[in-house]
Amino acid sequence: MxxxxxxxxxxxxxxxxxxxxxxxxxxxxxxxxxxxxxxDNPSPIPIPMDDSIKPSLVGLPPRLDAQPHLALLFLSVSCTTCRSIAEGLRRKDLDLVWIVLQQAHSEEEGRAWLEGLNMPLDRATIDVDEGVARAIGIDTVPSVVLYRSGEAFLAQTLPSFRQLQPLLNARTVPSPLPVAKEGTVRL
Missing domain, CATH: 1.20.5 (Single alpha-helices involved in coiled-coils or other helix-helix interfaces)
Structure with missing residues (x-):
């Protein structure tokens, strides 16, 4: 014992x-x-806080201007984190999300990437020339710009799907970042 x-x-x-x-x-x-x-912390991205980056003015469908809450995601075909964020989106309602796919060499490559992840092609723009990203001022992927009825109010990097989840629901979105005098988000 x-x-x-x-x-x-x-x-x-x-x-x-x-x-x-x-x-x-x-x-x-x-x-x-x-x-x-x-x-796993997002960083704010400075964007103009006027109507100059409305979805319809930067090359996106005009119907996006009227959405009460829109998460505009900037993803890349060559980014592993972007792929994991897209995989996380498969389990979500995509009515509030629009994907701007970057770094695709062609429309076909972008479509294949989206189809491979079962992402709806009617909720995405394949930004081959990166015109949409330049018009808004996005140079980092993955990132997100949030809109309320066509007006941008928050932009940040997305280090993980976990950081995106609260942004997909209008009730859980953090307060907008403070605005500097020249109309950009203050860092």
């Missing part, structure tokens, strides 16, 4: 050491992620 208690005590000590080692590894991983700036 005493032997069993010794075995239980040894296993308990061994288990405690393993738990402490896991905690140490987690803390080290967090330090590495922080020092390499690999944190």
């Amino acid at each position: 005493g032997f069993l208690w010794v075995v239980v005590a040894a296993l308990s000590v061994l288990m405690g050491i393993c738990v402490l080692a896991l905690i140490d590894q987690y803390q080290t991983l967090e330090l590495i992620r922080t020092s390499l700036k690999l944190e």
Whole structure:
């Protein structure tokens, strides 16, 4: 009987050491992620806060101007994070989302990428010449611009689908970023 208690005590000590080692590894991983700036935090993107970037004025369908809430996603065919964001969208209602697909060499390549992820082609623009992105001032993918009835009010990078989820619902969207005097978002 005493032997069993010794075995239980040894296993308990061994288990405690393993738990402490896991905690140490987690803390080290967090330090590495922080020092390499690999944190899952979006960064604001400065955009004009006037009507100059209404969806219809930058080359998107005019019907998007009337949507009460629109998430305009900028994704790339060559971006792994973009692919994971698109895969996360498959489980969501896409009525509030419009995809601007960049870095496709042709319309066919863009269509194949969207079809491969089961994304509806009628909810996307394949921006081969990146004219839509330039018109808005987006130079980072993945990123998102949120609109209310055709007026942009928030733009940010998207490091993960987790950061996109609250933006897909008009009730959970964070407050708009403060506006600077010259009409751009203040960083």
